[in-house]
Every structure is written in structure tokens, then in C-alpha cells.
Amino acid sequence: MNDDDLKKLWRQQPLRAPALSPAQVISAMQNKTTQLRRTLLARDVRELLACVIVGVIFGIYFFINRAPIARLGALITVAGSIFIAWKILRARRTTPPAKPDATVVESLRAELHSVRTQSQLLRSVSWWYLLPLTVGTLVFVWGMPFNNLVFKVVFTLVTLALDVFVYRLNQRARSRQLLPVEAQLESLLRSAETGEPLDETHITNPRPIVLSMAAADQVKPVEFKVAFWQIAIYGVTGIVGIWFFLIIGLTVDNQGWKTKEQAVETFPQTLRAEEANRYSVAARKVVDLFNTGDYAAVQKLFGPSMSEALPLQKASEFFTGLATQFGNIEKFDGPIGRSGEWVLFRLHCQRGELTMRLALDANDTISGIIVRPAPSTSRNSVGLIPRIFSWQHLLWFVPFFLVGLLYSWLLQKLTERAVGISTLGVHLYKGLNVILWDEIKEVRTLRILNIRSLWLISESGEKTIMPWTSLERHSDLKAAVEGFAPADHPLHRYLSLLKRI
Amino acid sequence: MNSTSADEQKFLELVNENRNRILRVCRAYLWNSADQDDLYQEILFQIWRGLPGLKEKQFANTWVYRVAINTAISFVRKRASSSDRVVQFEHADLTRTIESRQATEENTDDRVANLYNAIYKLNPLEKALVALFLEDLTYEQIAEATGISANNVGVMLHRAKRRLSCLMTEAPK
Numbered sequence: 001m002n003d004d005d006l007k008k009l010w011r012q013q014p015l016r017a018p019a020l021s022p023a024q025v026i027s028a029m030q031n032k033t034t035q036l037r038r039t040l041l042a043r044d045v046r047e048l049l050a051c052v053i054v055g056v057i058f059g060i061y062f063f064i065n066r067a068p069i070a071r072l073g074a075l076i077t078v079a080g081s082i083f084i085a086w087k088i089l090r091a092r093r094t095t096p097p098a099k100p101d102a103t104v105v106e107s108l109r110a111e112l113h114s115v116r117t118q119s120q121l122l123r124s125v126s127w128w129y130l131l132p133l134t135v136g137t138l139v140f141v142w143g144m145p146f147n148n149l150v151f152k153v154v155f156t157l158v159t160l161a162l163d164v165f166v167y168r169l170n171q172r173a174r175s176r177q178l179l180p181v182e183a184q185l186e187s188l189l190r191s192a193e194t195g196e197p198l199d200e201t202h203i204t205n206p207r208p209i210v211l212s213m214a215a216a217d218q219v220k221p222v223e224f225k226v227a228f229w230q231i232a233i234y235g236v237t238g239i240v241g242i243w244f245f246l247i248i249g250l251t252v253d254n255q256g257w258k259t260k261e262q263a264v265e266t267f268p269q270t271l272r273a274e275e276a277n278r279y280s281v282a283a284r285k286v287v288d289l290f291n292t293g294d295y296a297a298v299q300k301l302f303g304p305s306m307s308e309a310l311p312l313q314k315a316s317e318f319f320t321g322l323a324t325q326f327g328n329i330e331k332f333d334g335p336i337g338r339s340g341e342w343v344l345f346r347l348h349c350q351r352g353e354l355t356m357r358l359a360l361d362a363n364d365t366i367s368g369i370i371v372r373p374a375p376s377t378s379r380n381s382v383g384l385i386p387r388i389f390s391w392q393h394l395l396w397f398v399p400f401f402l403v404g405l406l407y408s409w410l411l412q413k414l415t416e417r418a419v420g421i422s423t424l425g426v427h428l429y430k431g432l433n434v435i436l437w438d439e440i441k442e443v444r445t446l447r448i449l450n451i452r453s454l455w456l457i458s459e460s461g462e463k464t465i466m467p468w469t470s471l472e473r474h475s476d477l478k479a480a481v482e483g484f485a486p487a488d489h490p491l492h493r494y495l496s497l498l499k500r501i
Numbered sequence: 502m503n504s505t506s507a508d509e510q511k512f513l514e515l516v517n518e519n520r521n522r523i524l525r526v527c528r529a530y531l532w533n534s535a536d537q538d539d540l541y542q543e544i545l546f547q548i549w550r551g552l553p554g555l556k557e558k559q560f561a562n563t564w565v566y567r568v569a570i571n572t573a574i575s576f577v578r579k580r581a582s583s584s585d586r587v588v589q590f591e592h593a594d595l596t597r598t599i600e601s602r603q604a605t606e607e608n609t610d611d612r613v614a615n616l617y618n619a620i621y622k623l624n625p626l627e628k629a630l631v632a633l634f635l636e637d638l639t640y641e642q643i644a645e646a647t648g649i650s651a652n653n654v655g656v657m658l659h660r661a662k663r664r665l666s667c668l669m670t671e672a673p674k
């Protein structure tokens with residue numbers, strides 16, 4: 001067949017005219033324009049949403065937290081999330097697509113630039129994405145005013161493990177998806193610019209699927225996404241998890257603040273040695289006289305103003321009450337700290353513990369004494385649970401739950417199809433990635449929690465994972481497999497895993 | 502007539518004049534008619550978007566080829582990772598599709614099928630050059646449409662035609 005014959009054959013081929021009236025075409029174009037705007041907006045929102053959530057949560061922490069190192073961590077995390085958002089948006093803004101009427105060469109250049117930028121982003125994901133968030137959250141957690149070392153160490157290890165996982169995932173995506181496309185574009189561009197033959201190793205060679213042109217019309221796959229409820233199980237749990245850790249953080253933080261207030265009583269300024277000695281001598285005298293029951297002698301240690309405020313009768317009643325309730329003082333620790341003119345001691349009695357605050361005047365007589373039961377740590381732990389699940393905190397559960405549902409719904413709407421089933425075979429999420437029915441020699445299940453996926457195994461042993469029970473519309477999925485797969489195909493055996501409708 | 506309806510009129514005229522050319526380009530890049538429809542609509546959309554950039558009407562046909570080829574190459578590559586091609590099948594559609602699965606008619610012209618089977622095996626640039634050559638464009642017009650220099654068009658097209666010829670000869674009868 002010569003050139004003219006080919007041209008004639010080409011131009012005279014029967015064509016299927018799309019049945020659209022001019023009005024329908026115009027309407028379709030207007031709809032697509034609107035859809036394009038919405039898609040671009042949705043993409044920006046989706047990418048920025050995670051950064052906004054992180055920024056808001058840690059922003060709240062920054063303002064309510066009093067521990068300076070934790071605040072610094074919150075600040076680093078907020079700054080990190082802003083930086084990440086900026087980095088993603090900047091990468092997109094600097095790689096605009098070619099104009100619609102660009103030449104092939106111009107378009108290839110624009111696409112190559114875009115793919116290289118994305119590839120570079122994934123390659124360097126550790127420093128611009130993982131590092132700021134990791135440093136921020138670790139500084140935050142280690143700076144929190146609670147001394148649960150196990151929690152902090154476990155949190156650090158989990159965070160680092162997650163970083164390694166995310167890094168590997170990104171490098172895998174880069175090497176499997178972006179680098180081949182980059183090589184393909186480079187090869188096409190080089191060929192277009194130099195006229196040299198294309199390096200075919202970079203171009204995907206379609207498998208020779210022999211189909212009649214009419215039969216090809218029937219291979220549009222029936223497409224299935226991952227079901228909403230399946231995403232919601234994890235999406236809602238994740239968002240509610242954020243709420244849970246947020247309220248724990250807030251409660252512990254408040255607890256820490258209160259502890260710190262008490263810490264003014266227990267761990268404040270240090271005393272000079274001679275000061276400590278003065279107060280220890282006075283405390284020893286008080287303790288010894290108290291244990292002997294000589295409350296009048298204790299009262300004689302008081303300075304004039306103290307004697308006036310606490311005369312002998314009142315002092316005797318007070319010390320008798322203490323002795324009745326707590327028994328003798330077996331030993332005392334201190335001084336354990338100082339707050340202004342008050343110096344603190346811890347008294348270990350026969351029936352409990354007391355704190356004693358002493359103030360001495362210049363003559364070493366007692367100008368003030370306060371004895372109180374020491375705060376019980378076990379009582380604090382018991383009180384923590386009601387504080388965590390206070391009604392104010394529980395009220396926040398509802399919006400977090402709803403946001404979890406909304407997030408799952410958005411994710412389901414905006415993500416691509418997971419599986420397509422057609423006369424040809426199984427189309428996986430990669431669009432043109434078709435595994436022909438005949439190529440699937442064996443099928444095995446993979447169970448992770450409540451989800452069962454399937455390994456599609458070829459004769460050479462190559463395994464490809466396919467979502468299965470997590471897919472939506474099980475009745476249609478069954479019908480598609482029963483209708484399209486050969487009768488003896490191993491996939492039929494796994495239809496029973498799908499819900500009975 | 503306001504400017505919007507004038508633009509719409511211009512667009513419709515351009516599409517009507519070039520409908521068959523666009524359809525042939527779609528068919529050169531995708532063998533599935535549903536995908537061809539998607540590509541056809543995408544090319545129309547790119548023409549719609551790019552129409553304000555078309556200044557001289559005498560170059561309109563070459564301009565349309567440029568948009569069509571460029572869109573087709575990008576479309577085929579992006580389809581590999583596209584996220585907007587989910588088609589919701591209602592149960593009735595699904596049943597109908599399955600029922601009609603075996604009831605397909607064979608193509609009446611095996612020579613056209615043979616030509617397309619060979620074209621599908623060419624690389625994207627060769628496809629573009631061959632499609633434009635079969636549309637009877639000169640080397641200069643092909644160069645204008647693709648951005649490849651006229652000399653390179655000659656060299657590459659010669660190679661592509663030779664390959665096409667081999668593929669058509671090898672194809673099973």
C-alpha cells in the first residue's frame with residue numbers, strides 16, 4: 001500500500017460521530033470550565049487542609065501551654081506546617097501546564113519541568129516535610145510538663161518509625177512512577193529536538209492485545225472505589241484520635257500547671273546553707289516538742305505577732321487535733337524549698353504526711369507556721385479521668401466526629417477508582433494498567449484487620465495486590481466478575497467474601 | 502450578537518469543520534471508543550480554552566491539529582495516573598453492558614483495523630507525525646503543529662512510515 005492509498009484509507013474510514021447538538025457541546029464546555037475551577041480549588045483545599053488542621057491544633061497549644069519548651073515545639077510545628085503548605089503551592093505555581101495551543105515540544109518541556117519538580121519534592125521529602133514536623137512534635141512532647149518517660153520514648157520511636165515509613169513510601173512512588181515518566185519525557189523531547197530515534201526502553205510498549213475495533217468498544221471497565229464506610233472507619237477514628245490526644249494534652253497540661261503551682265510549695269528557690277540550717281534547727285525543735293506533746297513549749301518558740309495570732313489555748317487545740325489525726329511525726333524532710341519568706345518541710349507522720357511552712361524572724365523565733373496535709377498523688381490520678389472526660393471535653397467530640405465523617409466523604413469523592421472490571425481483565429487504579437484474565441493464574445487473600453484484599457498471582461509468580469472487601473457496591477462487583485471473568489477463573493472462589501446482598 | 506455568543510459561534514464552526522480530523526486523531530491514540538469519546542471532549546475543551554489565542558483564521562486547521570495532538574499525547578500519559586475518570590455504573594447499565602458483551606459486530610473494514618493496529622504500536626511522536634501525514638499536511642505544517650523542525654519532521658516521518666509499513670506487513674491476516 002503506497003502513501004496515497006494509506007491517506008485515502010485514513011480519510012475515508014467510517015467514523016462514529018458524537019451525538020451532541022451544538023447547544024449540548026457549548027453546555028458541556030461551560031460545565032467542564034466550572035468543573036476545572038472546582039477541581040483546582042478542591043486540590044488546593046485538600047492539600048492545605050492537613051496543614052491547617054496541624055497549624056490550628058498546635059497553635060492552640062502554643063497559646064494555652066505554659067511550658068516554654070513545649071510552646072517552642074508547638075511553634076516549630078506550626079511554622080513547619082506553614083512551610084510545607086508554601087512549598088507545595090510554590091512547586092505548583094512554578095510549574096504551570098503548557099497553554100492549550102502549545103506545540104508538542106513546548107508541552108513536553110512544561111510536563112518534564114513539572115515532573116522533575118515533583119520528583120525533587122519527593123526526593124527531598126525528609127527535610128522539607130518530615131524534619132520540621134518531627135522536630136516540632138518531639139520538642140513539644142519532650143517539653144510537656146509531665147514525667148512519663150515511657151510515653152515520651154514510645155512516642156519518639158513511633159514518630160521515627162512513621163518517618164521512615166513515609167520516606168520509603170515517597171521514594172518508592174518516585175522510583176516507580178515519576179522517574180519512568182521523567183525518562184520517557186526526556187527521551188521524547190530529545191527525539192523531537194534532534195530527530196534521533198527514540199530510546200524505546202523508556203517508552204511503554206503496549207502489550208499486543210488483539211481486538212476487533214468493535215470488540216474494543218466493550219472494554220470500558222465497570223469501576224469501583226473504596227467504600228465510604230471503609231474509609232470512615234479509619235478516617236473518623238483518626239480525627240477522633242486527634243480529639244482524644246488533644247483533651248489528654250489539655251488536661252495533663254492543666255494538671256501540670258496546677259502541679260507547678262504546688263511546685264511553688266515544694267520545688268521553689270534554693271536556700272543558702274546557713275539559712276537552711278536556721279530553719280532546720282527551728283523545725284527540729286517544733287517536731288520534737290510536738291512529739292512530746294509539749295504544745296506550750298512549741299508556743300514559746302513563736303514570735304510576738306505569732307503568739308498574738310495563735311495564743312496558747314488555740315495552739316494547743318490545733319496541735320492536739322493534728323496529733324489525733326496524724327499521730328507522731330516519725331521523720332521530716334527539708335528544707336525542700338522556699339517560697340518568699342516561707343520555707344517548706346515534709347513531715348512523715350504515723351498516719352499520713354503533712355507539709356509544714358515555717359517563717360522565722362531575725363531573732364529566729366517563729367513568725368508564721370502553716371501545717372497542711374500533703375497532696376495525695378493517688379487521689380490526683382483518680383481525679384484525672386473525670387477531668388479528661390469532662391462535659392466540656394465531651395462536647396467537642398461531636399464536631400470532631402462530624403469532621404471525621406466529612407473528611408472521609410471528601411476523601412472518597414476526590415480519590416480515583418480502585419478497581420475496574422471489564423471483558424479484558426482487572427484494571428487497577430493505574431488507569432491503563434490491565435491484568436488480563438488469562439494472566440491471573442492464582443488468587444490468594446491478604447487479611448489486614450477487617451479488610452481482605454486479594455493477591456493476583458501470574459504464572460511467573462508476580463503478585464499484584466487488589467482491594468476486595470473494602471470496595472463499594474458488592475452486588476455490582478459480583479455481577480461484574482460473574483459477567484466478565486471466564487467461568488473457571490479463580491477469582492470466582494472469592495466472591496463469597498463479599499457481602500451477601 | 503454579543504461577544505460571548507460570537508465566541509461560541511466561532512468555536513462551533515471550528516469544531517464542525519474539524520470534527521472528523523479530531524476523531525481520527527482520537528482513534529490513533531486510543532482504541533477504546535469510550536476513551537476516544539473522553540479524549541474527543543477533552544480536545545474540544547482545550548480548543549474552547551485556547552480559542553482566544555487563535556488570531557489568524559487561515560491557520561485554524563493547523564492550530565486545531567496542534568491542540569488535538571498535544572492534548573492526545575498528554576491525555577494518554579496522564580490517564581495512567583488520572584483521578585477523574587470514575588464512571589458510576591447503575592445496576593441497569595451494568596446488566597446491559599454484560600448482556601451486550603458477546604453481541605459485538607466485527608469491523609467491516611479489516612484494512613482500517615490493520616492500519617490502526619500498526620499505529621498503536623508506534624511511539625507517541627511517531628503517532629503524531631503519521632496521523633498528520635495521513636491528514637495530508639506538509640512537512641512545514643507538521644512542523645508548525647508539533648514544534649519539531651521541518652528537517653527533523655522529514656527524518657522522523659521517514660523512519661515512522663518505514664516502521665508502520667513493517668508492522669502492517671507483519672500483522673496477522
